[in-house]
Amino acid sequence: MFGIAIVLVLGSGFLHSIWNLYTKKSLNKNVFLWFCQLVAIILYLPWTIFEWDSSQLAGTGLLVVAASMILHGLYVILLAATYTVGDLSQVYPIMRGTSPLLVPLLGVTLLGEQLTAGGWCGVISIVLGIALVSNIKFKRNEPSSSKAPLLALAVGTCIAGYIVVDKVALNYVSAVVLNEATNIGNLLALSWATFTSGGIRNELKANWKIMLLGGIIAPGGYLLFLFALSFAPVAQLAPMREIGTVFGTVMGIFILREKQGTRRILTSFLITVGVIILGIWG
Numbered sequence: 001m002f003g004i005a006i007v008l009v010l011g012s013g014f015l016h017s018i019w020n021l022y023t024k025k026s027l028n029k030n031v032f033l034w035f036c037q038l039v040a041i042i043l044y045l046p047w048t049i050f051e052w053d054s055s056q057l058a059g060t061g062l063l064v065v066a067a068s069m070i071l072h073g074l075y076v077i078l079l080a081a082t083y084t085v086g087d088l089s090q091v092y093p094i095m096r097g098t099s100p101l102l103v104p105l106l107g108v109t110l111l112g113e114q115l116t117a118g119g120w121c122g123v124i125s126i127v128l129g130i131a132l133v134s135n136i137k138f139k140r141n142e143p144s145s146s147k148a149p150l151l152a153l154a155v156g157t158c159i160a161g162y163i164v165v166d167k168v169a170l171n172y173v174s175a176v177v178l179n180e181a182t183n184i185g186n187l188l189a190l191s192w193a194t195f196t197s198g199g200i201r202n203e204l205k206a207n208w209k210i211m212l213l214g215g216i217i218a219p220g221g222y223l224l225f226l227f228a229l230s231f232a233p234v235a236q237l238a239p240m241r242e243i244g245t246v247f248g249t250v251m252g253i254f255i256l257r258e259k260q261g262t263r264r265i266l267t268s269f270l271i272t273v274g275v276i277i278l279g280i281w282g
Helices: 002-025 029-054 060-085 088-111 117-134 147-169 175-195 200-229 234-241 244-254 261-281
Strands: none
Touching (some): 029 175, 029 200, 060 088, 088 261, 117 261, 244 261
């Protein structure tokens, strides 16, 4: 079963990097993501209805699913803002590296847990990789380059939050029902920015086919991860999913022709290695 979980997680990371590439290439990130959520909601609705009877959406279950919807909604708003100002090969490693870094650090600082020497090596590797890929510079009379990395850190924080909450939510609803709920939360969160943007017509004209595809692979990738969680603990699987960090960085360099290619690829490997070390030996 653990082997199946690994395959599902690696597939999830690859699909995640693909739809993030499409998001970065879109004209208006809010509009693009809004239509992806709409397609996903419609596409997965029959499956959701089929599995609805197994849900326990009352009391605690309802609160946990609502919390997941809020965290996912905040995540997708920040994601749109991040890709509006930052390169894929810069912000993607930060977003994906922050999440597995925060969970063990919070455990150490707030819960009195311990990290092994290997775990601290993983932490150092992740922090160093994020610092190098951020490449923040402060120059007089020039705007700071910190906006994109800071937004990416905020996205990573949301990812850490919703992964933990979603693990709990799976005790009350199936992966498909939870995925549908979070898609609805994302749609609601993006609605104001989408309908006030004035960019709906242009986005549909330019990317309607890609938005249809995004509506399939974006939730599909996360569904693979949710299914994997039913086979193995989140502490083991979440680090493996971050192999998508390398996929996303390589796509940004070779498909989008973003600068600092060698530096960013090396730092994405540094972050990924740190995540794996932290997940296995932390």
